Amino acid sequence: MVDEPRSVEPARAVVDTRPVGRPLDDRRLAVLRAIVQDYVGTEEPVGSKALVERHSLGVSPATVRNDMAALEEEGFIQQPHTSAGRIPTDKGYRLFVDRLAEVKPMTSPERRAIRHFLEGAVDLDDVVARTVRLLAQLTRQVAVVQYPSLTRSTVRHIELVQLTPAKVMLVLITNTGRVEQRIVDCPGAVGDTVLADLRAKLNARAGGRPLPEVPVALEDLPAAFEPAERPTVSTVLATLFETLAEQNEERIMLAGTANLTRFGHDFPLTIQPVLEALEEQVVLLRLLGETADAAMTVRIGHENAYEGLNSTSVVSVGYGSGDQSVAKLGVIGPTRMDYPGTMGAVRAVARYVGQILAES
Amino acid sequence: MVDEPRSVEPARAVVDTRPVGRPLDDRRLAVLRAIVQDYVGTEEPVGSKALVERHSLGVSPATVRNDMAALEEEGFIQQPHTSAGRIPTDKGYRLFVDRLAEVKPMTSPERRAIRHFLEGAVDLDDVVARTVRLLAQLTRQVAVVQYPSLTRSTVRHIELVQLTPAKVMLVLITNTGRVEQRIVDCPGAVGDTVLADLRAKLNARAGGRPLPEVPVALEDLPAAFEPAERPTVSTVLATLFETLAEQNEERIMLAGTANLTRFGHDFPLTIQPVLEALEEQVVLLRLLGETADAAMTVRIGHENAYEGLNSTSVVSVGYGSGDQSVAKLGVIGPTRMDYPGTMGAVRAVARYVGQILAES
DNA sequence: CCTGGCACTCTGCCTGCCGGAGTGCCAGAT
DNA sequence: ATCTGGCACTCCGGCAGGCAGAGTGCCAGG
Numbered sequence: 001m002v003d004e005p006r007s008v009e010p011a012r013a014v015v016d017t018r019p020v021g022r023p024l025d026d027r028r029l030a031v032l033r034a035i036v037q038d039y040v041g042t043e044e045p046v047g048s049k050a051l052v053e054r055h056s057l058g059v060s061p062a063t064v065r066n067d068m069a070a071l072e073e074e075g076f077i078q079q080p081h082t083s084a085g086r087i088p089t090d091k092g093y094r095l096f097v098d099r100l101a102e103v104k105p106m107t108s109p110e111r112r113a114i115r116h117f118l119e120g121a122v123d124l125d126d127v128v129a130r131t132v133r134l135l136a137q138l139t140r141q142v143a144v145v146q147y148p149s150l151t152r153s154t155v156r157h158i159e160l161v162q163l164t165p166a167k168v169m170l171v172l173i174t175n176t177g178r179v180e181q182r183i184v185d186c187p188g189a190v191g192d193t194v195l196a197d198l199r200a201k202l203n204a205r206a207g208g209r210p211l212p213e214v215p216v217a218l219e220d221l222p223a224a225f226e227p228a229e230r231p232t233v234s235t236v237l238a239t240l241f242e243t244l245a246e247q248n249e250e251r252i253m254l255a256g257t258a259n260l261t262r263f264g265h266d267f268p269l270t271i272q273p274v275l276e277a278l279e280e281q282v283v284l285l286r287l288l289g290e291t292a293d294a295a296m297t298v299r300i301g302h303e304n305a306y307e308g309l310n311s312t313s314v315v316s317v318g319y320g321s322g323d324q325s326v327a328k329l330g331v332i333g334p335t336r337m338d339y340p341g342t343m344g345a346v347r348a349v350a351r352y353v354g355q356i357l358a359e360s
Numbered sequence: 361m362v363d364e365p366r367s368v369e370p371a372r373a374v375v376d377t378r379p380v381g382r383p384l385d386d387r388r389l390a391v392l393r394a395i396v397q398d399y400v401g402t403e404e405p406v407g408s409k410a411l412v413e414r415h416s417l418g419v420s421p422a423t424v425r426n427d428m429a430a431l432e433e434e435g436f437i438q439q440p441h442t443s444a445g446r447i448p449t450d451k452g453y454r455l456f457v458d459r460l461a462e463v464k465p466m467t468s469p470e471r472r473a474i475r476h477f478l479e480g481a482v483d484l485d486d487v488v489a490r491t492v493r494l495l496a497q498l499t500r501q502v503a504v505v506q507y508p509s510l511t512r513s514t515v516r517h518i519e520l521v522q523l524t525p526a527k528v529m530l531v532l533i534t535n536t537g538r539v540e541q542r543i544v545d546c547p548g549a550v551g552d553t554v555l556a557d558l559r560a561k562l563n564a565r566a567g568g569r570p571l572p573e574v575p576v577a578l579e580d581l582p583a584a585f586e587p588a589e590r591p592t593v594s595t596v597l598a599t600l601f602e603t604l605a606e607q608n609e610e611r612i613m614l615a616g617t618a619n620l621t622r623f624g625h626d627f628p629l630t631i632q633p634v635l636e637a638l639e640e641q642v643v644l645l646r647l648l649g650e651t652a653d654a655a656m657t658v659r660i661g662h663e664n665a666y667e668g669l670n671s672t673s674v675v676s677v678g679y680g681s682g683d684q685s686v687a688k689l690g691v692i693g694p695t696r697m698d699y700p701g702t703m704g705a706v707r708a709v710a711r712y713v714g715q716i717l718a719e720s
Numbered sequence: 721c722c723t724g725g726c727a728c729t730c731t732g733c734c735t736g737c738c739g740g741a742g743t744g745c746c747a748g749a750t
Numbered sequence: 751a752t753c754t755g756g757c758a759c760t761c762c763g764g765c766a767g768g769c770a771g772a773g774t775g776c777c778a779g780g
């Protein structure tokens with residue numbers, strides 16, 4: 001079952017899905033919240049007695065049991081076996097995230113540390129590398145960061161470097177700091193002046209433009225050259241367009257896989273499909289791709305389209321240098337995760353990466 | 361205990377470490393070989409009866425038991441418990457690798473497939489990415505590939521690109537296809553002609569040189585410029601030297617972590633330190649660093665310096681575009697691995713990456 | 721030097737048993 | 751109408767005992 005991912009920022013009213021009956025009153029919600037919190041903490045099914053002891057609910061275990069029965073009836077919690085405590089279902093976590101949890105903001109020392117750590121980066125690779133590591137460490141989960149997307153970037157500069165008489169290296173530099181390079185085999189020797197001319201024209205016409213617009217802007221460039229030079233120009237253009245089109249070049253970096261060992265007791269079974277998913281860039285990209293651009297997205301258990309991740313939750317958000325997002329980042333952890341903390345960390349890191357990127 | 365890593369290509373006579381007594385005769389070696397092969401296949405301690413059934417040793421189980429007792433005495437095999445079969449020790453695997461196993465060559469369809477797969481790569485990142493994936497798939501283990509080392513590369517080209525009046529992007533391209541870029545904040549606006557002059561001089565003096573020699577070659581470059589320009593030149597040089605020195609930039613890529621799940625039954629304990637090790641680039645780099653340059657190195661269990669990898673073996677080898685190696689690659693798997701097959705795959709992949717790199 | 725036989729040991733598995741934790745329900749209290 | 755205490759019930763988890771199987775070490779004989 002795949003639900004529509006829901007944004008949680010700002011909090012929206014949740015749809016009341018109860019079939020019939022009395023309102024889902026405050027105490028009942030408090031019980032659910034308490035169950036989620038305890039279960040996340042202890043990793044063990046939580047019973048009525050333990051619950052009243054640890055949270056001051058002001059009622060007796062028997063009452064809590066009634067509430068629990070109701071919550072189970074409505075599908076928010078479930079019993080692993082008769083006479084065991086309750087654990088939240090995906091639907092229960094959903095409600096928790098939508099209505100019961102506040103994103104936990106980072107403390108200001110934490111913010112300072114984040115900012116400081118990210119500021120040490122020397123280039124884009126380094127920014128991304130530091131970001132994943134940081135995110136993995138903060139959340140103690142698996143972190144994923146997408147490189148700034150080529151399609152949302154603009155051309156900062158195009159450089160042509162002569163390697164041999166007929167070989168030219170094409171270097172594309174974007175405003176987000178990405179550098180792509182390709183070697184172009186030209187049909188014949190390329191003259192210095194032609195190269196300089198081509199370089200100048202490329203930058204004049206394409207500089208500052210969003211990458212997807214570049215092919216249109218350069219379409220008729222060969223016409224601006226002597227017929228003898230046109231094959232060379234066309235070859236270079238072809239390589240350039242190829243580089244732009246390459247959606248293979250949606251790159252991703254991840255860190256914190258060692259945190260998978262904290263997944264659960266039964267974990268050979270749990271961990272294998274997750275590791276497999278993490279190896280597949282395509283899966284990760286689709287995962288992040290489903291993230292709404294600006295708002296944070298939480299996808300819980302079966303809400304994930306990819307089967308291997310059915311027992312994990314994904315918290316993701318876009319980040320960008322300005323107001324618009326150029327890529328996504330997020331973390332992947334067990335459904336039984338600390339949602340408020342994780343969301344706080346993800347949001348903070350995204351914000352600071354954006355800032356760093358804007359500065360460079 | 362950390363042994364000196366030993367090369368296995370060409371096979372060297374192993375030092376006979378027996379304390380005293382009768383020669384380690386052929387049958388006894390055959391028994392050890394059979395034990396290793398069976399254990400690798402079944403993952404279960406192997407007993408005398410099963411051994412004679414599956415390998416035609418031409419003797420009775422009782423005789424094999426005597427041999428086993430002797431092998432155990434000398435530390436090549438061990439019993440998990442009384443009345444269980446035997447499993448090889450690290451020392452047993454060592455002997456197996458040194459004297460009993462032949463590197464298993466790839467079949468020619470396999471070679472073709474490797475070559476074909478690697479030839480599709482469009483740039484260095486892609487070559488490395490394809491190589492790790494291939495290696496992981498062939499060996500069904502965790503694969504590690506180091507990017508061509510900066511220190512062993514030569515300068516192909518240095519490019520300067522003006523971003524803003526006082527900001528210049530420095531791009532360094534090596535003969536192995538690596539591209540490093542840094543943004544340089546100059547003390548003041550930089551003129552076009554100065555930039556062109558600097559670019560020309562940089563390439564004239566540094567082009568073709570091994571990276572470690574570059575600082576020496578450029579040391580007195582500022583003297584070749586007008587006093588007014590020297591601060592700019594120095595700033596650019598400083599950034600360039602920093603880029604060269606950065607041994608952080610020894611990058612690594614890995615794949616196949618999902619194969620860790622095939623490690624063993626007890627594996628939460630085994631897998632955690634391994635995952636941690638894999639996250640630490642430094643550890644991986646040291647690991648590969650201990651590889652002899654040309655010859656293949658096999659480090660078994662406790663022979664690995666890093667504790668977390670005490671129950672794993674590492675098979676690694678250098679690869680290079682010409683006759684000298686520019687970086688290393690290898691695989692990490694349980695000590696209980698198929699050494700001949702793994703070594704064959706590692707050797708073949710290294711050879712082909714070298715070729716691909718030489719061609720581009 | 722190899723082999724068959726024998727006694728011994730240890731694991732793995734199944735069984736039965738018991739305590740503990742937790743539930744559901746009901747009747748009574750507020 | 752809602753909460754609460756009490757009670758019977760269920761199920762898991764751990765522990766002890768018993769049993770079969772696999773494998774060994776050793777010894778005497780070929």
